[in-house]
Amino acid sequence: VTTRDHGDPGDAPSTPPPLQKPVGSARPSAAEQASTIAAGGNAATLATLTADGDPWASYVAYGLLDGNPVLCLSNLAEHGRNLAADPRASLSIVAADGGTDPLASSRITLAGVVFQPAAGERDAVRTAYANAVPAARLFLDFSDFTLWVLSVQRVRWVGGYGRMDSATGEQYVAAAPDPVTPGAAGAIAHLNADHADALAAMVRAFGGYPDADAAVCSGIDRYGLDLRVDTPRGTAYARVGFPERLDSPDQLRLATVELARSAAAHRTAG
């Protein structure tokens, strides 16, 4: 993950560093983050090239086949004509996880070239699109619409402020979407409403902030929890990892209960 010297004039907020090395701070890779974001939506913005080579941004619906986006575009529309003339394309997909601040949202760019599926692939491609875009029955079999598959060659992930990384197309296609993140909103709300003390204890024990006064969970994935932490030194952002990677949403409840128990035991032992 890239960090930057921004030439900060000095009046921007800064975050206090951890006082201890965090324990178990594994995170999803950029390829995994991208896979999760792509699997979580069906609307994106496509960038194509006009006849003059200008960049053209247009809103599209998409499905996924083995991670590669599937589009169904009118041949009469500008983006359809653009792809027919030049297969280079990229797709920006935004996860609606940033609240009212668009720049706090996670988002990805998937870049590559499009192709029309061969006859033997066409049914699978068509089904991938129809499953993701229920309204596709309105136009999917119009003769002036074309199915396109974006072969992803390069991936950029931005996870809100200051978190970003790149991945290759191979890494992206090989990565699995996170099984825990899509259904985690209820667990996050429950932890924040009823287990705020346990969250603060986890951050003190394992998150690198023994001076944490309070912690709010802002995200959960198969590797752990993201937390916003109040300390006497200011607001920080911490990570608390699960002892083992989760492979199913069913494992989330037990894993967080065990983390809370370990944190309580850690405090007693300390």
Added chain:
Amino acid sequence: VTTRDHGDPGDAPSTPPPLQKPVGSARPSAAEQASTIAAGGNAATLATLTADGDPWASYVAYGLLDGNPVLCLSNLAEHGRNLAADPRASLSIVAADGGTDPLASSRITLAGVVFQPAAGERDAVRTAYANAVPAARLFLDFSDFTLWVLSVQRVRWVGGYGRMDSATGEQYVAAAPDPVTPGAAGAIAHLNADHADALAAMVRAFGGYPDADAAVCSGIDRYGLDLRVDTPRGTAYARVGFPERLDSPDQLRLATVELARSAAAHRTAG
């Protein structure tokens, strides 16, 4: 507005045509629609050109200065580097008015070239961005971020299924955002909940569908109402215009009451 022959294989839904010429069916122009959509948001997807001339889609926040989008991008980020090397750009903005079907949403593409504001313009550009993007205080004055203005040369508007048109940059910049649309959700809900009979009467009298059994309002702008209509011939989409263009949201209530009265009188007279 463009209409198309889609090479329909015959199994797609079709809509029954009006039986009478609609009365007062004025609509916002494409330039006005685009102005309203741009003014209603602060998040968009930017298309730029990479060093290889490939199209690059990336999520951005924006403000508006005299209708032209203002961006503030890191010079280290791919889109910032792209614009520094080639000023051609376009911006896709989506109005969240389509419910769960992304393709039912209204959206626009604003295409043109970016420039960095001259010293005398910089404060106005900076203020336009800061007003639209509250979180901009986090990075607006970092020395490695650059303010860009997109000089709009070409506009494409898509108003959901089958409604689309183009506008020039001059038409777009000269158009005013609709004063009624942004606050119309409450009025739409009220009309549908409490005045369904009046909506159906309006469509029978003025919307071209004297056989309307029921009508649901799906949108309101300064020129009139969009309605989804049940007829014995199937579901249709109708327009009922106000006698005069509205210039303020305060005028909406009286204008709809008068439309309902006129429709009731029309029925009695007929």
